[in-house]
Amino acid sequence: MNGNAKRPLIGVSTYLEAEARWGVWTLPAALLPAGYPRLVQAAGGLASMLPPDDPAYAADVVARLDGLVVAGGPDVEPARYGAAREERTGPPAEERDAWELALIEAALAAGTPLLGICRGMQLLNVALGGTLVQHLDGHAKAPGVFSTHAVAPVPGTRYAAVVPDAATDVPTYHHQAVDRVGRGLVPCAHADDGTVEALELPGPAWVLGVQWHPEAGTDTRVMEALVKAALA
Template sequence: MARPLIGISSYLEDSARWGVWEAPAALLPVGYHRQVQRAGGLAALLPPDTGPDAAAATVGRLDGLVIAGGPDVEPARYGAARDPRSGPPAPERDGWELALIEAALAAGLPLLGICRGMQLLNVALGGTLHQHVAGHQGRPGTFVDHEVTPVPGSLLADLLSPAPLAVPTHHHQAVAALGPGLTATAHAADGTVEALELPSADGFVLAVQWHPEAADDTRLVEALVTAAGG
């Protein structure tokens, strides 16, 4: 049986270094594609493109989609004024990933959102974000572990047990008002929403606030690849 093709959205950086080179680059931490490969899928990186037509064409060639972590979502995307603590905007990536999410939902494509990917799923469906929460990030460039508790009976609880779970995290924004149709299916000890599901979706739609690609637990990506292979 053919291995499912899983697209992963990627960063677009003005400057990156490798070998003797320093230049603009599309890039992604290796944990994302390695987990897809370990789970039995083929990984394809998806740098920003333009418009809903490109997103629909891309989704039409995929078996599953991961919206990866990354920079803060532009507050104007959910009708908010900018908090001084929000990071610099990434308009190309915001527009591309929102178009990918909308195309994936319309096509019933299995979708996994990670950190920023969960926040964008919420925004795509009309939700809002807290622009700053404390206690969910360590030093720059590092992850910290904290506990999350899945909601009993949720898809997440079925996939990850026993609870609570210690997960790697690094974020300072979080889901505020839920987008219509979304259900919060995990929380941190301080009440922060740590997972979202779309029960009415035609297929697998799950998003988490933490970074599974930064750990050895591949169960979430395995579930995505399994759904994509169906």
Template sequence: MSRPVIGISTYQDPARWGVWEMPAVLLPAAYPRLVRAAGGLAVLLPPDEARGAAGEVVAALDGLVIAGGADVEPARYGAAPDPRTGPPSQARDAWELALIGAAIEQRVPVLGICRGMQLLNVARGGTLHQHLDDHTGGLGVFGSHPVTPVPGTVYARAVPETAMVPAYHHQAVDRLGAGLAPSAHAPDGTVEALELPGHESLVLGVQWHPEMSEDTRVMAALVEAARHRSRAARAESGAPVGPS
């Protein structure tokens, strides 16, 4: 059977290479590398402002990754910006929120990474802490810390032990969005993973950056859920399923 197709959201920023200097669709190469290492086929999803574009894109996928990046605009969760919150990226917020909504509606497995987890919470009506002091070594510092799974969760089935994870964030989940449940915590109580129990497909968010680690288990959970959905869809359509 062919590899499940995993879409990864991207963002548009100014970039310069060779004689070129213009807006570019950007994504750290570690994201598609992790998807491939976990057995998936990575495709990049540049923002598309066309009406209904997110639904069309998600319909062509077996799984979705919402990548890390800039702070979510506080207006999205009814808050005034903290002075330490970064400038908004309204087009990216809109695109990724639409992707998340389409994925949940179409029962396409989704994994939110760092900002992606925060945006998943906001998409479900939750809120964010706009700044955490001394959580991962301070604002702008890449570090690591232990994360302990909540027993019985999807995340705990993928990573059953306390694990050291690479992290780079200064914001975190505050009030959980509708239907979401925490599935891992940091020692200071910060929600480090969340999921949507009872949903027909995997909906998982992690606060850290698995693409910066050699541990593929979180992404492998998404790829396996995507593979299962792809096989089910092919069986429903009458197409040959093939070996797993």
């Protein structure tokens, strides 16, 4: 993108941690892996961090954005999709769940381009009445280390138009997955084991969720598609 061209403002949701360390400091922190803003920037956007806030302000925040990314992170609270907590489900992140669900609902209502990444895709599914598998083997090989596997697009979908390759190796790190698909959503990519790896919402608004972590790789096509939609 030409450096003098308009660069759309892309909001990215963040973690909220009770303790983080940098330099001489150990303090509560709103944080985001640097791969997210770097990917937004590489795709031609301006990145703005959106730490958890009062959900009542979500529509006001979304109104100031050209696009929204709901980032990866902790497991979604099972009560959000009517399930009991299973043994291997991680601890709740109640503030983040509430804030990001409100951001998603505001973006859907406003027609703001939306990309959900990993947890973000799962939360999009939950926001539209879907459910999750609380544990899935094989998609996170070692704690804190991304692995890769192939993802195949569903022909004729928005995702297939963005990434038409028959199969693409993607960075992956998740132990939960989509179970019942939410209202209106369409699976648009799968792993070799059949796991839903991407969801999209057909219609005039650009809404896509991917189960993998594009910010951990070098393929900018999905983020470039969000930025293009944000410019439209």
